[in-house]
Amino acid sequence: MGNFFDTAFTHPILNLLIALYKGFLFVKIPGAFGFAIISLTVIIRLIIHPFFKQQMELSKKMQDIKPHMDNLAKKHKNDQKTLQQAQLKLYQEHNINPAAGCLFAIIQIPVFYALFNVLNNFWLHGNDAKIIAQINSFIYHPSLKIITIDPFFFGLNLATTPAKTGNYLFILIPITTALLQYIQFKFSTPALPPKKEGEKSDTSEDFQRAMSIQMRYIFPLMIGWFSYSLPIGLSLYYNVFSIFSIIQYRNINSKKSSIPIPITQKEDDQIEDAEIVENEKEKKQIPVSIPKKNKGKKGKKK
Secondary structure (H helix, E strand, C coil): CHHHHHHHHHHHHHHHHHHHHHHHHHCCCCCHHHHHHHHHHHHHHHHCHHHHHHHHHHHHHHHHCHHHHHHHHHHCCCCHHHHHHHHHHHHHHCCCCHHHHHHHHHHHHHHHHHHHHHHHHHHHHCCCHHHHHHHHHCCCCHHHCCCCCCCEECCEECCCCHHHHCCHHHHHHHHHHHHHHHHHHHHHCCCCCCCCCCCCCCHHHHHHHHHHHHHHHHHHHHHHHHHHHCCHHHHHHHHHHHHHHHHHHHHHHCCCCCCCCCCCHHHHHHHHHHHHHHHHHHHHHCCCCCCCCCCCCCCCCC
């Protein structure tokens, strides 16, 4: 399994990274390794853009149909089977596949892990002749073989970690990473409406609200901690990726929903009652037509 993963993901990404690095060296751009990582991020983002676009559209549709889902949950709260059937029907009506959003995450994991393997080797071994020889053994073409790599980017060693530098300024890197993750999470996740005063407590809604609040703050903190512990080059990749995501989420969220917002269940019941009353009134106002007998004229007696 490890050999397949390296062959399918790690080695191609390593070759692309080295090719970009040598290209920036050829045009004599300082910080070539950092620009190579940024360029690699852009290329990967373009490749997986169709999957990310699908995930964003799914997320937007899920936000748009949430009022419908809430009405269904209230209407069928005592009948889970009917609720599931109604939700499935709603998904089918709007061409929504909830499982499609997982595809983007599945694709991103091996890419991130492959880049981690590449940077981790430099972090542990630096420009050691053994690690350089190992990298060259995976290179597809002799012209891409390297003698050494300069991992510095604007004075930052991309192969080291903020935790190992001992410089408090490097703490800004995980803070920036956590902040970008928070902004991305805010754009990608719909804000739950505030609980109305006097509204009855709903266990499922309360749990969802609590989980959403925890994820909004805890997940960025986790990403910030990983950024503090892992090579800075990974943070560079992740931050560029997050900036792209924020821009795209903002653009798609600015579009108006094509799905009409339904009335609330209470209003629905009121309208239904009003229609029943109106129908009853119409029935009372309709005159009952009684067929009259035709009276013939009485003939005169002779």
